[in-house]
Amino acid sequence: NLHLQGRAGMENTLALYPLSLVYLLFPVPWSFGLFCLGHLLLGAVGMYFLVFRLTGNALAASVTGLVFGFNGFTWYGLMWPHLIAASAWMPWVICAVSDVWRRGSGLQNLIIGGLLAALQLLTGGAEIILQTWLLLGLLLGWRLYKRGDSPAKLFLKAAIMVMLAAGLAAVQLLPFLDLLSLSQRIAGYAS
Numbered sequence: 001n002l003h004l005q006g007r008a009g010m011e012n013t014l015a016l017y018p019l020s021l022v023y024l025l026f027p028v029p030w031s032f033g034l035f036c037l038g039h040l041l042l043g044a045v046g047m048y049f050l051v052f053r054l055t056g057n058a059l060a061a062s063v064t065g066l067v068f069g070f071n072g073f074t075w076y077g078l079m080w081p082h083l084i085a086a087s088a089w090m091p092w093v094i095c096a097v098s099d100v101w102r103r104g105s106g107l108q109n110l111i112i113g114g115l116l117a118a119l120q121l122l123t124g125g126a127e128i129i130l131q132t133w134l135l136l137g138l139l140l141g142w143r144l145y146k147r148g149d150s151p152a153k154l155f156l157k158a159a160i161m162v163m164l165a166a167g168l169a170a171v172q173l174l175p176f177l178d179l180l181s182l183s184q185r186i187a188g189y190a191s
Contacts, residue, residue, distance in 0.1 A: 013082035013124025016172045020081075036078045039088035044069035046091035053095060086125025090132045092116050097136055100157050101143060110157065114164025121169035 014020040019039075022031045048065035052058060068074060068091075077083035096113035103109060120129055140158070144151055166173060 014085065014122075017085065017122040017124070018119070019085070032081070035081060036084050039081075039084045040069055040074065040078065043074065043084075043088035043091060046088065046095065050091040050095045053098070082123050082125045083128060085123040086120055086128035086132075089116060089120035089123065090128060093120050093132055094136060094139070097158060097161060098139060100161065101140070101149070101154055110160050110164070113161040114168065117161055117165030118168035121165055122172055124172070 019035070022035050022038075025031070026034070044065045047068040048061045050061075051064040052061035055061065074084070074087060077087050093113070093116045096109070096116045100109045100113050120132065123129075136158070140154055143149055143154065
């Protein structure tokens with residue numbers, strides 16, 4: 001039953017996500033487990049690197065990576081592949097964007113940030129994607145408040161990465177936006 005739920009989640013939100021090819025290449029009963037556990041490991045390692053870059057403390061980074069890999073929300077996400085995939089990319093996106101803010105806007109850093117954000121967008125996990133960018137907004141506010149960086153430069157760097165990610169994920173985002181424009185979600189529709 002678990003792999004059937006995963007298969008249903010994969011068909012609607014992960015249709016154009018590159019790593020969902022594992023479902024096409026291997027039998028679904030064990031490729032679903034491989035997909036989810038691989039993303040669980042990807043997210044835990046990403047959280048380790050994110051916390052290590054922010055704190056410089058290997059013990060804190062290790063504990064955070066373990067907590068990310070073994071908490072209830074992450075394990076709940078194993079049932080829904082789009083959630084576990086979006087969660088796995090969250091620390092990598094935050095790490096890439098904060099690297100661009102910290103080190104400068106070299107073209108290579110901007111492209112990596114845009115590619116990672118596009119991968120997260122292609123997962124279709126809207127809740128996690130929104131949480132990722134809200135957290136980045138908080139980090140941006142903290143950076144502006146504590147360090148006094150130029151807001152225009154930081155916003156420009158983030159905007160370039162967002163535009164690159166949206167452009168790369170447009171093949172999935174544009175049909176969704178079209179569907180959203182045609183859906184009847186107003187309060188008075190039922191009457």
